[in-house]
Amino acid sequence: MSKLLFLVILLSANAQRLQYSSDNRSIRDGIEINYLDDVAEPQSELSYRLPNNTRPEIYFINLDFGDFHLDDLDFSGNALISIEILEDTNTITLHSSVELLETSLTMFNDIGSTWEEIEHRYELDLTREFLIITTAETLTRGNFVRINFTYHGTIGTEIKGFFRGSYLHNENERRYFVATHMQPTFFRRICPSYDEPQFKAFYTISVIYNPPYEFALSNSPAEFTKIEINNRTRTLFEQTSTIMPTYLIALAITDFESNSNTTSNGVKFTAYSRPEQIQNTEFALDTAIKALGLYEKAFEIEYELEKLDQVALPVFNRGGMENYGIVFYHEDYMLYEPSVTTAFDKEFAAATIVHEICHKFFGNLLTPQWWSVVWLSEGFCRFYEYYMTEKIYPTMRMEELFAVEAAQNIMYRDSSLTTRPMTWYVESPSAVAGLFDGIAYSKSASVIRMFLYSLSEETFHKGLKIYLSKLTSNPQGVAVPEHLYDALQMAVDEDEALPENYKLAELFGSWEKQAGYPYVYVERSYNDYRIRFTQNRFTDDVVDGVVWDSLWHIPITYTSKANPTFETKPKFWMSQRQMEITLDDVKLNSYFMVNVQQTGYYRVQYDEANWMLIANELSHGDFSVFSPNSRAMLIDDAAVFFENKILKVRIFLELIKYLEHDRFLRVLLERIFNAFGAEEVENEPHYHKHIRNIAINWACQAHLDSCISETRFKFNDVKEGTRIGFSNDHETALFCNGILKGGETEFNFMWNLYTNSFVATRRTFYLNSIGCIENEEILTRFIHSILESNDIDNSNEEWLTIVQATYANGPIGLRVALQFLREKYDPFIDLLVRLDRLSSLNSIFRGIANRINTETLSRQFRELLVIYEIDDATLNDVNETTTVNLAWLATYSDDIQEFLDDFFRIRSFSTTTTISYFMIIFGLGFNWIMQN
Ligand SMILES: [Zn+2]
Structure with a gap:
């Protein structure tokens, strides 16, 4: 939906x-x-x-509404259901969650040509929402009975059964409408019924409602709409021309206009x-x-x-x-x-x-x-x-x-x-x-x-x-997967679309009946043309050596350097755990890729040599030999394998290197930023705001001209007083990025806002915004202010906000913060002693440790740890963090650094945020790849 x-x-x-x-x-x-x-x-x-001993044939439903626009949310209903007895029985079970009146329930039995009342009683099972009717005499198979109900119901506030909604007309008049939502189990809230999809029936519905509403809508066209006594409107809908399940019945009473x-x-x-x-x-x-x-x-x-x-x-x-x-x-x-x-x-x-x-x-x-x-x-x-x-x-x-x-x-x-x-x-x-x-x-x-x-x-x-x-042979028009498989099998047999003796029900069933999905591990022998395929269930925590019982019938498609193809018909079906085949249409020293165009619902893992051959083709060959879908799949599979530690980072980075050739990230970010802009749109869906924020942050961090200039322009408007401010949703993103390339004037403006504000949260906000300025001199002045300025409210821990905002700024801020800590040891310690905040040193050092990403910074940082006599526990933590970071970087420092520097200039560098960044950007990137 x-x-x-x-x-x-x-x-x-x-x-x-x-x-x-x-x-x-x-x-x-x-x-x-x-x-x-x-x-x-x-x-x-x-x-x-519901038991299958009876079934509904037709419903006649009358519904009578009050002035729901005046908060009268009750309705009364009358329903007559014609029911066929399928087995001799004394009970009829339906669903109901309306308020039934005992006296309003009558039942007739067809004897000859007359309808006679039958003695009965009913009970409600509130847990199962069952209405169980028990008759004194046995109802016999093949007969029809009619049950008549009179009941009350309510228009709810939840979107279940009847619900009321409203909108603002001409910006000043509140107007209401009533509509329905029945799927999956809400029809019983408007009428006692066989509220299961298999019980299809005909419906004749009529509704009565008050002015100002002039018409109602339902599944069938209106037979008539007329004004009755007391100026009330009645719409009778034609009987539905076909049988329908209860969940597809709908009603609406509105003052909407139409276009046909x-x-x-x-x-x-x-x-x-x-x-x-x-x-x-x-x-x-x-x-x-x-x-x-x-x-x-x-x-x-x-x-x-x-x-x-x-x-x-x-x-x-x-x-x-x-x-x-x-x-x-x-x-x-x-x-x-x-x-x-x-x-x-x-x-x-x-x-x-x-x-x-x-x-x-x-x-x-x-x-x-x-x-x-x-x-x-x-x-x-x-x-x-x-x-x-x-x-x-x-x-x-x-x-x-x-x-x-x-x-x-x-x-x-x-x-x-x-x-x-x-x-x-x-x-x-x-x-x-x-x-x-x-x-x-x-x-x-x-x-x-x-x-x-x-x-x-x-x-x-x-x-x-x-x-x-x-359908013609299935008068109730209901399906189970076997109907689908039988029909597909007929087409398969006629077209010889599967190898002999392959049964579609078995192939499809392996995907339908088993949870999860497989990944195929492809190992090539580079001495000859043998390739071994192994399948196993893929879980988000792949554990080496764990083999799941599940086996799927996997359609294997492939393409190779020797025979590039976008053909999606399987070369063969893989049904066993492992198979080895010889493919002499694959060159030994060039790539081999399985799951062409990602038409198969599975992942593919390769031996390292083949991943490198694919990466090489993407980076140095012609990446258009891989369809956009295939490129997206390769990166997605590799990212997931990398995340699950079954693909080496070196290979993963080789693979994504080609993205740089495209300059795709910048173009992508630009496209998204331009689509959403920096300005809020009235009445826009909420997720637009969310995306706009992300777009502004990313596009500006990638130093895209359009983002830098537009946010700066807006920031200037605020600075010059030509606009009052920004909406709450975008304030952080616009201030931070608008000030990114700022200097003296911007700093002074923000500092003034800060000192003139008496609201603690606003003051913190202004300080964090100043921390976005990428200017060494300004940042130095900023961090020194904790020792020199009288404006700082330390009861609100503003000194800490300033230190954190400085080192979180990015490479420039980190340098400035380390220098400050080295040069201002004595006054800084004095300040902390005075504030009784020596313990905050631990969190500062932990925060900085996360951002250490070069040997030089690491050396400077370790010297500080000694000078500040950091306690052992914190020392162990920060040492571990920096060691992991550096080890991670050592593996691929040139690649990653270049990549990050060129494209992101990520402010707060750490291994985890970098990986997440990658993942997110890839997510975005896929779409871009698709469109190019
Ligand atoms: Zn749907």
Whole structure:
């Protein structure tokens, strides 16, 4: 559903990765996993599943709302459900979490042509949200019964069932709307029902509501909307033209405006938004119409409803929801305003719309039988949101972005020991909600993509056509993975797309049923053409010698110097732990690369010699022989292996050296900085602020002219008094970077702000900003102020702030701080004694130790440790830190130093921050590589 900005995804992936290393060991791997055969079978004593002894045929639902814009959030409901008895029984079990009135429940039995009341009682099971109806006489198989409910419900504040949202009209008038969100288990909050995806039924819905609302929307078109007594409005919707699961039912009561377009097939597309945004709905209409056309053509199935509404909700907790015939979006993901919407946002909107339209086929038409296989819906639509958006907007290069946005991101998480398989059986509502995770979406999409390219796009789509059209033989329109495998197998057999005796269910099943994913270790014999492949599960804490039981059927594709190719059809399938083959189409002294275009959901580790051959080709050969996806994969795999200490840093650095040739980092940073600018935009999504901050910091630290000059310009505006200040979100970044190249004037200005402020946090802020100035003379004056100035408030530890801000400045500040400590030993110690702060010396020395990155600095630092008589514990710590830092640097000091100096001039150098920096920049870099 929702599609987050790739930057955020990659950044958080990085953060998560760092966390994982300290994660507790897993619990889930030891538990027996329930596979598809068990889908319909309850697992625990307390089953949350409905029995299969009855099924709903049609719902007639009337809902009556109060003045919800005046905070009356109650509604009353009346529902009549026609139910077929599938087995002789005395009980009917439904879901319900509305307030039922006992007297309002009646039941009839079809005897001949009359309906008669049947004696019954009901009970509620609050834990399972069950409504269990017990009848005095046995209901017999093949009969239909009708149950009538009258009940009360509430419009919630959470986005579950009915919810109320609002927006500001003309900047002064608060207007309200009511909409729904049912997936996965919230329909029971608006009506007693069979609230499981397999129980599809027809619906006839009507709603009554008060002025000022003039119309309501639902899955079907309105049959009529008319004013009734007391000036109340009633809308009756046509009976749904097809069966639907409860989670796809939707309602909205709004004062939105609309914009329509009818396709050549006669499907009416309408976009709804609040009045001031209606001119920005054209993009959503256009994209949805094009997407539907492409899907219809690819699957040779026509969309079966007569209308498709898209509603832009000002309040919604996800990107979109694919309700049948009426898709709800958060308006940020649907509206497009040229010249205001950024290119990034346009991509999100396009991909979200294409994703939701995909659900018309995967999910709506063919519904996962139970939530454990929700990947049959979300995995396909996550895949197609890239694949089909690429076809509509080729310049977005979405298909290439898949590997870095979806696949690599989920690989980080899927290497956790607590990851789950694609199919994962659970029952309770809270466990079901947890199934809408990266495994259901991105991992499943990655596996689907792997099979599409392994079988060929043509064969795969042929299989999908069979799969979707099998609906005719499956009147309930629900699917389990076996349906998919059978259909794909038919296409495979027809096209001979797999080697003889290869069963698709077995191949695909190895990815669906097992948690995690493999890495393939490729060892070459450089005397002859033998290559040994070994597979093992990849976890984020690879331990040498640990071999997991899991085995996958891995499609092996490769390219080599002798035979460069972008071909994604596997050369062979690897099913065993280890195999050795002779490949005489590979030259002995040149690179060999596996997993072309990263279409396979696995990592590849090579022997050192081959990594060096790849690195050499990237740096000194023609790196375009590797597709953008492959380049991104090589760096991602290498970064992960390096982080897990199974790849030497020397090789890793060799590999990334080519990035410098591209000057890619600077260009990348510039692109991001220019896209987001230094100025806050009104009403922008929150993550924009987040990214802007990162962009400002990085671009300025890379000394990009545009960043330095723009932040300086803004800083000057503040200095000259032509603007009051900066928004809280960006103040730190703008002050620090605006002052970076500053001198005397800038220092005096900030010092004045500092001395004239009486707010402790502001004063600390100004001091830290001054510490950003990259000017030796100024910094010297700054640190000396702790001994010489009367302005410093030492009750607020401002002397310490100044010392820290100085040494954290970067190479210049570090030099200045060391010099100060050496030359001003006596007065400095006097100050600390006076303040009773001698103990702070330890933290200062620890802080400096982290930043020591040359032998010269290290020597000066060790001399200071002696002079200051640092205690043994601290001494051990700082010695260890500097030793590790220097050892790390010694391995590749020239490369790394040059790299850092040229591109970042990182202020606070330490091994860990440098590695993180690398990771983050690579994350960003991937996207850039994609686009070039
Ligand atoms: Zn979805």
